Amino acid sequence: MVSDIRLFAESTFVEKAQSYQTVLSSRGVSVNIEITEKLNARFLRLNPELALCVDSSGLSLSANGMKMQPDWKAEIPRLKRASIKSEMIARACNISEKPLLIDATAGLGHDTLLMAYLGADVSLIERHPILFTLLEDSKVQAENDPFLSKVVSRIQLIFADSSEYLNQAILEEKKVDVVYLDPMFPQRDQNQQAVKKQAQVKKQMQLLHMLLPEDGEMDLGDHLLVLAQQIAKRVVVKRPRLAVFLNDQQPDHQWQGDACRFDAYFSNKVIE
Numbered sequence: 001m002v003s004d005i006r007l008f009a010e011s012t013f014v015e016k017a018q019s020y021q022t023v024l025s026s027r028g029v030s031v032n033i034e035i036t037e038k039l040n041a042r043f044l045r046l047n048p049e050l051a052l053c054v055d056s057s058g059l060s061l062s063a064n065g066m067k068m069q070p071d072w073k074a075e076i077p078r079l080k081r082a083s084i085k086s087e088m089i090a091r092a093c094n095i096s097e098k099p100l101l102i103d104a105t106a107g108l109g110h111d112t113l114l115m116a117y118l119g120a121d122v123s124l125i126e127r128h129p130i131l132f133t134l135l136e137d138s139k140v141q142a143e144n145d146p147f148l149s150k151v152v153s154r155i156q157l158i159f160a161d162s163s164e165y166l167n168q169a170i171l172e173e174k175k176v177d178v179v180y181l182d183p184m185f186p187q188r189d190q191n192q193q194a195v196k197k198q199a200q201v202k203k204q205m206q207l208l209h210m211l212l213p214e215d216g217e218m219d220l221g222d223h224l225l226v227l228a229q230q231i232a233k234r235v236v237v238k239r240p241r242l243a244v245f246l247n248d249q250q251p252d253h254q255w256q257g258d259a260c261r262f263d264a265y266f267s268n269k270v271i272e
């Protein structure tokens with residue numbers, strides 16, 4: 001996990017940069033602020049290593065000349081096209097019942113945003129300190145957006161390792177309707193199809209992969225399934241279409257798409 005990172009800021013954003021530095025330091029990331037005259041495309045090309053940037057669009061991650069942030073506002077057109085009927089994830093997670101849902105592998109939070117838009121109440125858990133801080137920034141921006149403000153009022157961000165969070169929830173005998181899991185992709189030799197998809201992942205996902213550990217040390221999240229099953233009526237796992245089952249556990253039901261599928265595990269084994 002990244003513990004030292006550079007943060008580029010133009011002189012007008014130094015104060016903002018310092019506040020991110022304080023927040024990230026409280027989360028174990030040491031940030032070195034570098035002031036630059038212009039944070040433009042040329043500057044990003046000349047500084048290709050992984051870094052953070054602060055400008056008028058808030059906090060973002062940069063590498064290889066690209067910039068990335070969860071950018072929930074950019075998801076608005078997709079949300080406007082979405083419905084419970086048309087979205088496989090909504091059917092898999094039974095969103096029509098307006099469930100209490102834990103998304104235990106937040107990433108960029110796009111799946112959560114869609115489920116919250118369609119009516120779920122979501123606790124969104126991310127353990128990576130930089131990703132979590134990017135998510136927090138996206139949420140604040142969304143709170144000030146007339147279309148998104150109501151949607152994000154149904155999202156609670158939690159900075160934690162989901163294994164610890166779920167273990168605690170089990171001790172407290174907490175119950176939720178759904179736990180949603182979308183852990184990192186399976187290893188290359190597990191699924192050739194998944195590798196092809198990985199090569200095509202869009203810009204945002206490329207940067208996400210740079211931030212997160214490489215294949216060898218990648219945590220595939222198998223243990224999360226067993227924990228989630230102890231507190232949820234339904235656990236839904238997103239997988240690349242041909243990937244092996246999480247924790248080698250055969251699901252009770254599957255929804256198959258072109259690129260991915262959703263495996264569902266029911267606590268009472270009744271398919272709704």
Ligand SMILES: C[S@@+](CC[C@H](N)C(=O)[O-])C[C@H]1O[C@@H](n2cnc3c(N)ncnc32)[C@H](O)[C@@H]1O
Pocket residue numbers: 104105106107108109110111112125126127128131160161162163182183184185212219221224
């Ligand atoms: C493939 S991404 C999820 C993408 C997400 N569904 C979206 O819509 O953007 C997986 C994320 O889960 C996070 N993650 C994996 N295991 C975790 C754990 N035990 N606790 C918290 N976060 C975890 C990773 O840091 C990564 O950001």
